Amino acid sequence: MAIHGCDYMGIYDLLSPEEKMVQESVSDFVDNEVLPIIEKHYQAGTFPMHLAEKMAELGVFGITLPQEYGCAGANNVCYGLAMQELERGDSAVRSFASVQSSLVMYPIYTYGSEEIRRKWLPKLASVQAIGCFGLTEPDFGSNPSGMITNAVKIDGGYLLNGAKMWITNGTLADVAVVWAKFEGKVRGFLVEKGMKGFTAPEMKGKHSLRASVTSELVFQDVEIPEENVLNVEGLRGPLSCLTQARYGISWGAIGAALACYESSLNYAKSRIQFDKPIASFQLVQEKLVYMLNEITKAQLLCYHLGRLKDAGTMRPQQVSMAKRNNVDIAIQIARIARDLHGANGILDEYPIMRHANNLESVRTYEGTHDIHTLILGADITGIQAFS
């Protein structure tokens, strides 16, 4: 149940009653609200906006932040379980929640003044306002420290110039958390919709994460008032947000893998070839066992990571391990599931190809697979191999 029909090591029994309820509630939400409509949106390349409101009502945005800001005040295992369930629906739905919660509400809560918190957090929790996070630039992806977007001081604030690319929710956003250099140091700026000189055109033509809006952000002499500057300096700012989001993605990837595994198990038991269910063949069983095995390992990794995060002892490198591993096995599982479903594996009646395609983005964003390899490599050898 907990780990949605696939809980080989009995992790469900380790969850608190609240954690179980969060998972079940989000799971029901995904079954009833997401799965029936998501394929249509994926095909059309549109974000299901009505789901954002329903997710807000459910309370998934800023789930770990205090209730006084309109949030749930839940722990990180609850957060992870919610992300897992949302991504069992679709990576785009989980991405929306990740951006809103970890990349927008988290920095506003952590680095914003009390006034800024009160202004934005309740609106973001109830999705009266949508947020986005602008770090990546056309020429600086894995290497954000090279960013060109910059701010200069003017009377009462700052003047922002530059461009961001690949920004989830950019076009929809009422507030953008934008990272730019000021006097050589990375700083965070809240850029609001409608500020003069700020535009956010949508990027089209994606074969992956089609139910998510991805945009450019363009800043031409945008005046940012002093109070919209976050109280953090250096890459530490954006990286701390990414740690939050990557943590959620590690759980989310399990959800996508579960959807592929569950569909594969059912399909293998019901599809008859050579007068037998294809599940009777050793090669097919091996595929199913591989999926189960990798999902179980990923679950244990996340469960433990969640407990560490709640205890306050989690290190970002441990999150890199989980993101790297779990997204990788989710892609492998999606590809094997595609194969196991035969021709049906490419059809929209099954969730397989959608997840397989989505996971290609998930592998790249929030630190590519290889960048996480280098983070872990640097951690264990003490030798940096980025440049």
Add this chain to the structure above:
Amino acid sequence: MNIVVCVSQVPDTTTKIAIGADGKTIEKSGVKFILNPYDEYAIEEGLQLKEKFGGTVTALTVGNDSSKDILRTALAMGADKAVLISDSVNSDTFAIASSIADYAKTVAPDIIILGRQSIDYDSFAMASMVGELMNLPSISMVSSWTINGTSITAERDIEGGKEVIETSLPCVISAQKGLNNPRYPKLPDIMKAKSKPIDAVAGASVPARVMTVSMELPQTQRRGIILNDSEHDITELVRLLHEDAKVI
């Protein structure tokens, strides 16, 4: 309005049920228990009544420590408090109904709402028994209803049609599927439910009146066989009906 909702814990519908070693009970180890799906309608109805008329919603179950999970679900959906009545070992529907009635008499509810059946033992009897033991009117399987002052008009599904029944508060009703759309527990409410009380109450020590003699699983894996219309197939059909199905 003082609203009491009775809930029960049942095996998850996706669980594979096995019969216990005694041949009379189900094997509970490894089974995940959930809130009885029909009780979700009962809770939702209770919450809607409270939203309309004010008052409190008390969720009640007869069970043991493991039943606390479903009470927490009821609290997370919005019930104000919960009561866990301890269950004796071999209780039957009557014993449980007695426990509910004994407790309910002490709080004099305006209305007691139940699910139409528990999907584990399917006795369908709880609402009527509780009503009878409390000397209150009861209406089972309500699919829609209205309250006007203290009078109630309820529609219930009957074989091939609908029946409209009138009665007055206080009363007992059981909820049919479709009575409403049960809400998902919202995440902030799940967290708030932690601080809502669950009272422990001793159950009535009423001996069971019926006894389960044995239990068995339905035959599984029934496969359809398609035959053609050749002479051989007809002979085979007769043989199958005679020897396998034993119907002729």
